[in-house]
Amino acid sequence: MTELARLKFYATQPHSCSYLPEQQATTLFLDPSQPMDVHVYADLSDMGFRRSGDHLYRPHCQQCNACIPARIPAARFIPNRQQRRILKRNQDISVRATRPAFKEEYFELYRRYIEQRHADGDMFPPSREQFSTFLVRDLPFCWFYEFRLNGRLVAVAVCDVLPNGLSAVYTFYDPSEERRSLGRFAILWQIGESLRQNLEAVYLGYWIKNCQKMNYKTQYRPIELLINQRWVTVN
Template sequence: MTELARLKFYATQPHPCSYLPEEQATTLFLDPSQPMDVKVYAELSDVGFRRSGDHLYRPHCQRCTACIPARIPADRFIPTRQQRRIIKRNEEIQVRAVRPSFNEEYYGLYARYIEQRHADGDMYPPSREQFTTFLVRDLPFSRFYEFREQGRLLAIAVTDVLPNGLSAVYTFYDPDEERRSLGRYAILWQVGETARLGLGAVYLGYWIRNCRKMNYKTQYRPIELFVNQRWVVLS
């Protein structure tokens, strides 16, 4: 195991929180001079770190502990009746793994998603530079999972394939296909893919109880939360 204590980390100055407007956030980053090693990444994911672009980070706020890392243990996941309906509704979708890249088809879907679903967020307005910096990174473990039906692109799940599981970096999808619940389906598919690959869990990022955009993650059971430096099953 990598000696994580030997790694260098840097904390940002406090800044407005993207999820809880009344809070000030501080973020802890792995030293950017450290190579993006998949084993280090996997070990850091097990203590709550995430990837954004070329950076591994974790919230490091002094007053607030609302951001709690969450993961779905793939071998123990049991879909609810509603989740089974979502899977059946999308059974004609074909999924293909490709290396991250920029093209106008991908960007067009991303731009429509941000404009219609996240116009109130800090990623609005979308831009080609933002898309590339955030998602199109030349990393050997990163994948774009294309979700298509009869050739039409419906969604892309940006996912990192790690030794301990799949890390769900970001998903964007056709905002006009609301009935399909594509965001939920992408998570369900990744749980199935994690099990198929014989890996441990899908790392979902942070669960925030009082943030509508982030509290949906407890709909997947069992769900494990990283609390007091250990993973515990949410009862």
């Protein structure tokens, strides 16, 4: 374990919650002067931290504990019937790992995804600067996984490859390919990639019981939830 006790953290002032509109949120950030060390990041991911751009953070709300970190133990995951259908339906998609970069092809896909799927969220309206600050970071453990159908880019999964697992930072995809369930397929692919790289888990971020947009995360079983600082398996 890294000597986490020596790290400094800073909390934001309360602000409107992105997931539960009636709540006020506070976010805890690792001191941005701390180098982005992969081992520190891995240890903090086991404590429920996530990465956004150059920052590691986790919710630190005084009156609410609805955001529960979730991860899929890759070796124990068993796809259900619907997930097996999704895997079969997308057998014609090829996936390639590449270093993070700004490309118009990426941004155009991201723009359409945000405008059609998340026009009510914090990332609307999308901009090139926002895309770059959020996702295009020169970090040795960060990768863009391109999903292509006959050469056409249909999805990008931005992932951090850590010693303890694969952290799913963000995925955006072609909203016109609804039949393929590309978001779900990207998670299934990442589970398989974790196994190929001998990694223990896929870190999915936060599950929020009363947020419909987060409900998809508990469709992957078994799943582990960080409750009272212990990872608890839900079958």
